[in-house]
Amino acid sequence: MAINTVAHLNFQGQARAALEFYHSVFGGQLTVTTYGDFGMPAELPGATNVVFGQVVADNGFRIMAYDVPGPDAPVAQGTPTTHRENGVTITKEPFFLSVRGETVDEVGALWEGLAEDATVIEPYAPAQWAPAFGMLTDRFGITWILDVAAEYTPA
Template sequence: MTFTPYLSFQGECAEAFNTYARLFGGEAQLSRFDELPEATGMPPLEPDQAGWVMHAQLTLPDGSRLLGCDNPPQFGGERMAGSSIAVTLSSEDEIQRIFDGLAEDGHVKMEPGPTFFAKFFAMLTDRFGASWMLVVESEGTGEET
């Protein structure tokens, strides 16, 4: 079984996924609403939403995936809330590099640093509204986050 995070945006999906590709590796694949055939049965879009992303996929170097879309308000969509993406990283340098990229114009909840439960840990919400928990595990925990 595989769990795959699916992030919901309102007009920022392409920029977010291109940012995540730059920070985590891989290439963002984007399908936009204006590429759909006309007879899809979807509610009409506002003119400024035509280029919004219907589906985004980022396949990471380890094979895991991150998915997402722009969710127009008329589809009942809202920006994401109430969840976090936990990422286990291999080093303090890696966590700091990714943290710095995600924190740009975002909201830092906890700066990277050692904790009682992890060698290094950080929490933040990026400028697109996605909440992140970044961790370098302590030696011998053997737990995957």
Template sequence: MSSVLNPYLSFRDNAREALEFYRSVFGGELNISTFGEFGMSDDPALADHVMHGQLTTTQGFTLMASDTPPSMPLTVGDSVSVSLSGDDLTELGGYWDKLVDGGTVTVPMEPAPWGDTFGMCVDRFGINWLVNVAGSGQGG
């Protein structure tokens, strides 16, 4: 297997909800393991929280996430952006529409000066997304 790089997102108590949302956006297979399943917490309140979740899509996307226990610090969204890029405006535009639902558009999805269509948003879970569609813009 070749090396791969994929985002790993950390949440506070809502990783399962976020992963299910991302599955509704991208489709794919979602596998979730909890702290309780692996005896990784003495706190019964954390038993059903996500120790590791992985969404794998037919398009080849892999997104991983977990819940951060209360004993560990967490600042959601400040240091990570997830980038989606390709050349299919219909496909990527569909993802964009779902990601901005309940979120905030920080840069509208429109033709960019470099000739692509580009947009940035923060989804309803505080995660920053960049969407770039190659060659679909009118910039120059």
């Protein structure tokens, strides 16, 4: 049996924009289905919101997202809570998304895409544990860690 773990992001009316943005950064196939596509009358609020969306790329990247229905949906977005202090990462976020690649250039291109209108927590640069590492919170309030896999040498 094979399984996959895929991040599923919850938004309040921003799922389409977020998925389109991630598609522009990572490539692949974009799928967006709205509540209206599933039969919600077009005149109702939220009919154009995303009930199912995903980006699936050949390089292994995959993410899902939807718009939580209702105006009072408990989805925290906006001001990032993660920052660096005295050499450590301080956060109240329950998770980060991590993207790891094989080369500094390949991951650097993804960094440049995600960094557009983002809050940079730790600039993309060489780190003690990796050829390159960076952390940012994107324009949709999602915090990403990007790094380059270090070459493993057994002891």
